Amino acid sequence: MAKDFSTMEDSNRSANADIHRVSDPARRLWLQGGLGALAAGALSPLLAGCATAPFDGPLLGFKPVPVTDQDTMVVPEGYEAVAIAAWGEPVGVPGNMPAWRMDAGNSAADQAVQMGMHHDGIHYLPLDGSRRGLLVMNHEYTDDGLLHTDGMKTWSAEKVRKAQAAHGMSVIEIELKDGRWQMVRPSKYARRFTTYTPFAVSGPAAGHALMQTAADPAGRTVLGTLNNCGTGITPWGTVLSGEENFAFYFDGPDAPSADQRRWGLRKTGFYRWPEHDERFDAKRHPNEFHRFGWIVEIDPFDPASTPVKRSALGRAAHEGATVAVTQDGRAVVYSGEDARFEYIYKFVSRDKIAPGGAKANATLLDHGTLYVARFDADGSGRWLPLVAGQGPLTAANGFADQGAVLIKSRQASDRLGATRMDRPEWLAVDQKGKTVYCTLTNNSNRGAKDMPGPDAANPRANNVMGQIIQWTEDGDFDSASFRWKHLMLAGDPANERPEARGNIKGDIFACPDGLAMDARGVLWIQTDAHASQMYKGEMKGFGNNQMLACDRTTGEVRRFFTGPVNCEVTGATLTPDLRTMFINIQHPGETASDRSDPANPSKFSNWPDYSPGGRPRSATVVIRKKDGGVIGT
Numbered sequence: 001m002a003k004d005f006s007t008m009e010d011s012n013r014s015a016n017a018d019i020h021r022v023s024d025p026a027r028r029l030w031l032q033g034g035l036g037a038l039a040a041g042a043l044s045p046l047l048a049g050c051a052t053a054p055f056d057g058p059l060l061g062f063k064p065v066p067v068t069d070q071d072t073m074v075v076p077e078g079y080e081a082v083a084i085a086a087w088g089e090p091v092g093v094p095g096n097m098p099a100w101r102m103d104a105g106n107s108a109a110d111q112a113v114q115m116g117m118h119h120d121g122i123h124y125l126p127l128d129g130s131r132r133g134l135l136v137m138n139h140e141y142t143d144d145g146l147l148h149t150d151g152m153k154t155w156s157a158e159k160v161r162k163a164q165a166a167h168g169m170s171v172i173e174i175e176l177k178d179g180r181w182q183m184v185r186p187s188k189y190a191r192r193f194t195t196y197t198p199f200a201v202s203g204p205a206a207g208h209a210l211m212q213t214a215a216d217p218a219g220r221t222v223l224g225t226l227n228n229c230g231t232g233i234t235p236w237g238t239v240l241s242g243e244e245n246f247a248f249y250f251d252g253p254d255a256p257s258a259d260q261r262r263w264g265l266r267k268t269g270f271y272r273w274p275e276h277d278e279r280f281d282a283k284r285h286p287n288e289f290h291r292f293g294w295i296v297e298i299d300p301f302d303p304a305s306t307p308v309k310r311s312a313l314g315r316a317a318h319e320g321a322t323v324a325v326t327q328d329g330r331a332v333v334y335s336g337e338d339a340r341f342e343y344i345y346k347f348v349s350r351d352k353i354a355p356g357g358a359k360a361n362a363t364l365l366d367h368g369t370l371y372v373a374r375f376d377a378d379g380s381g382r383w384l385p386l387v388a389g390q391g392p393l394t395a396a397n398g399f400a401d402q403g404a405v406l407i408k409s410r411q412a413s414d415r416l417g418a419t420r421m422d423r424p425e426w427l428a429v430d431q432k433g434k435t436v437y438c439t440l441t442n443n444s445n446r447g448a449k450d451m452p453g454p455d456a457a458n459p460r461a462n463n464v465m466g467q468i469i470q471w472t473e474d475g476d477f478d479s480a481s482f483r484w485k486h487l488m489l490a491g492d493p494a495n496e497r498p499e500a501r502g503n504i505k506g507d508i509f510a511c512p513d514g515l516a517m518d519a520r521g522v523l524w525i526q527t528d529a530h531a532s533q534m535y536k537g538e539m540k541g542f543g544n545n546q547m548l549a550c551d552r553t554t555g556e557v558r559r560f561f562t563g564p565v566n567c568e569v570t571g572a573t574l575t576p577d578l579r580t581m582f583i584n585i586q587h588p589g590e591t592a593s594d595r596s597d598p599a600n601p602s603k604f605s606n607w608p609d610y611s612p613g614g615r616p617r618s619a620t621v622v623i624r625k626k627d628g629g630v631i632g633t
Helices: 009-020 034-040 157-166 258-262 286-291 402-407 409-416
Strands: 079-084 119-128 132-139 168-177 180-184 191-193 198-202 221-223 228-233 239-243 295-298 308-310 322-325 330-336 340-342 344-352 368-375 380-385 424-430 435-440 467-473 481-489 512-517 523-527 546-551 556-562 568-574 580-586 619-625
Touching: 079 180, 119 239, 119 580, 119 619, 132 228, 132 568, 228 322, 228 424, 258 409, 322 424, 330 424, 330 435, 368 409, 368 467, 402 409, 435 512, 467 512, 512 568, 523 568, 546 568
Parallel strands: 119 228, 119 568, 198 308, 424 512
Antiparallel strands: 079 619, 119 132, 132 168, 168 180, 168 191, 198 221, 228 239, 239 295, 295 308, 322 330, 330 344, 344 368, 368 380, 380 481, 424 435, 435 467, 467 481, 512 523, 523 546, 546 556, 568 580, 580 619
């Protein structure tokens, strides 16, 4: 999620869990139901959006919860929510499990094996059905006022190293024991990916001149991943993660190039890493800037595997990546670029998904075609191919080869005339219906001076509320065209201002961000109104950020969960039996200035520990029905 700076145990296990079943030492992850079952919706509870077993009764069977501005979690009657795996907890690396210190006194080395800061996208991958599995999650960014004992009072190489260790991703093992989910520690699967973990570069941009640096003249190995937001799970059992606002980590030259300006490089970034890590100084190392903004792929089942940046999927301020499967078994990856006036993409693999799990599909996402979306006013749309040599993507226009097109995907999309969207973030796929949903969080600059005005897909000027758009492919997921409409405009139907009114049927919300579809077809919507927006003006009455459930057949929306003060509710994944949902709470208590006060860290929130003077911590939340039933019923 961008910081806007201006998921019947026995009856379902065979259909859902077997596809991700693992046994050691060899992985048997896989396609026990074949690609036909895969395309029919048996990828996981939050990958396909098609129930593989019957569920009786209405989709939404819970009483909605009210809005709140209290520092707590609220779930429907008959449910419970418990926080686990908070920032700073050891992930469970054998022999290296330093305990969390409430005074933020952990070292950079400690943080490198502890849960990172500001949890975001999350996925559950079964080891033993709905009783034991792995959670893979992102850690988007750091609040240095909380991360260090004295906040930003001083600055040092150790602080930079600790901040970099708090970014990235975590893999943890969890199990359901005595009716409660808990971390398994130690675990052979436990792993952290940080801003200094080596990542291989694959695809057309690997080795490209624009990817080469003094430290990596081959242009094929990048240290680290950062600002990781949304996640996606692949049919072969790996996890995809988007590198979003990478530009904010770099210091730029006094006179940035046109390329650097198009990507938002500033003279001084939002972080002070360049003072002690010169690779983030774009004046000295301009190509390092090109080495972030990719979708990365990790194999959580193999702790020795090398993570990969998949350049064929394009460089962007990626929120995440969501996978669909064509009828003939090829992978289609949808992604949104969470920035004002940026784009929605899809990648169609050249080859079919192969049986055999991650190793058999190690290069699948390196070959195929990347497209960008154009939404036309008549409700039709086109997928425009980002291919070097086609149309305006010529050497004369700065696109000498496919690597250049992918590295400069924004400029290429500009040339093709793609539709500039209101911060496209998470996507959810209805595999059976060939329909895709995408949250457009907001864009208060829509229609401002010298900015693009409203259009059919982005219909409101000064768009503070956001919307959810949907499209259905004309045929299979590899189609070149589609039909689109809005699922809903966020806001309050009773608001006097048209740009804030919305057309929600049910419980109001603003700033849709996280999005997931479960195996019953329920669409889960999560919100991210910034602290500077909450509780005042047009946001008054919306309360803390929340998660809602939408019945797409009726359009009804019900509020299912509200989070603590000033948090973002993000990420949703379910166990195969649909009886446990995991979500993440990010940056509880965050101030409007985005830098918390180390002298008073619990000024706004001390969730989840509620320790006097304690530091608020991002954490994973486990939601279950007290009677053990299916979530949402």
